[in-house]
Amino acid sequence: MSGYVSRYAPRPGTIEPLGEHGRTVSAAATEAVSIELRRIEQSFGQNRVLRGIDLDVPAGQFLAIVGKSGCGKSTLLRLLVGLDRPTSGSLRFADRSGDTVEANARTVFQEPRLLPWARVVDNVVVGLGQDVDENTARVKALMALDDVQLSDKADQWPARLSGGQRQRVALARALVSRPGLLVFDEPLGALDALTRITMQQLVSRVWRELGFTAVLVTHDVSEAVHLADRVIVLDGGKVALDLAIPAHHPRQHGDPDLAVFERRLLDAILGGNCCELTVGPITSIGS
Numbered sequence: 001m002s003g004y005v006s007r008y009a010p011r012p013g014t015i016e017p018l019g020e021h022g023r024t025v026s027a028a029a030t031e032a033v034s035i036e037l038r039r040i041e042q043s044f045g046q047n048r049v050l051r052g053i054d055l056d057v058p059a060g061q062f063l064a065i066v067g068k069s070g071c072g073k074s075t076l077l078r079l080l081v082g083l084d085r086p087t088s089g090s091l092r093f094a095d096r097s098g099d100t101v102e103a104n105a106r107t108v109f110q111e112p113r114l115l116p117w118a119r120v121v122d123n124v125v126v127g128l129g130q131d132v133d134e135n136t137a138r139v140k141a142l143m144a145l146d147d148v149q150l151s152d153k154a155d156q157w158p159a160r161l162s163g164g165q166r167q168r169v170a171l172a173r174a175l176v177s178r179p180g181l182l183v184f185d186e187p188l189g190a191l192d193a194l195t196r197i198t199m200q201q202l203v204s205r206v207w208r209e210l211g212f213t214a215v216l217v218t219h220d221v222s223e224a225v226h227l228a229d230r231v232i233v234l235d236g237g238k239v240a241l242d243l244a245i246p247a248h249h250p251r252q253h254g255d256p257d258l259a260v261f262e263r264r265l266l267d268a269i270l271g272g273n274c275c276e277l278t279v280g281p282i283t284s285i286g287s
């Protein structure tokens with residue numbers, strides 16, 4: 001690894017301002033995917049889980065999906081990454097590379113799902129698929145490990161890592177192919193509170209730097225508000241609330257302005273018959 005220079009060291013000319021909520025995207029940015037869902041229905045037998053979802057996710061947005069257990073968050077996520085097809089309705093993905101969503105989307109799950117018999121760097125190489133020569137694959141994997149500040153563990157075995165470090169390897173494996181869409185399915189749910197905060201900061205930073213479109217499913221409204229540009233609440237198979245979070249990045253835990261959004265989301269999730277509630281995006285804190 002000698003001679004390997006961190007991409008976080010300032011290099012003139014490689015960072016250009018995006019000018020939105022404090023986000024900057026590096027020259028190594030991904031081809032972010034935009035998503036359009038129209039009248040999406042998903043049923044399992046008699047169980048109508050999604051009931052006419054309309055949703056536009058612009059390229060580069062960080063969208064969080066929250067809602068009660070069983071409201072269909074993971075079902076929607078599986079549709080977004082092409083793992084399932086809807087019962088009816090249409091999904092459209094667009095990026096400049098012209099790749100299919102299956103080729104250009106990666107998922108980070110709650111369990112890191114690492115191969116115990118492969119060293120850390122080789123676990124990251126797995127994220128590249130088959131068509132990359134060995135040297136290039138290793139260089140890319142080391143870059144992805146640098147993204148998650150784990151270059152020094154490249155030759156370590158997964159069993160020797162902490163839970164948070166394993167989840168960082170899983171994130172590096174997802175980032176290594178520079179996906180245009182990165183989907184997080186409760187990725188931090190198994191971590192202790194402090195490691196979780198560190199991981200949130202990391203996820204926020206790689207999203208701001210690499211520019212991919214992100215979709216996060218979480219039970220934690222504080223996490224959603226800390227990371228996302230926009231949070232939707234699912235209830236009764238519909239989008240019960242669609243809330244913009246127009247706060248600057250990076251965001252601080254304990255910020256009272258963010259607490260306003262958290263309260264609004266909790267009201268929508270816990271406040272009874274919220275599938276009938278339709279609230280447009282708000283544009284300023286406290287409105």
Ligand SMILES: Nc1ncnc2c1ncn2[C@@H]1O[C@H](COP(=O)(O)OP(=O)(O)OP(=O)(O)O)[C@@H](O)[C@H]1O
Nearest residue numbers: 044047049067068069070071072073074075076219
């Ligand atoms: N493959 C499947 N076959 C049958 N039913 C399914 C399938 N996948 C999901 N469901 C049902 O769809 C509903 C929504 O499940 P889903 O996992 O999307 O909810 P969720 O909001 O992600 O829940 P949680 O927060 O508990 O993870 C549940 O009633 C579940 O039993």
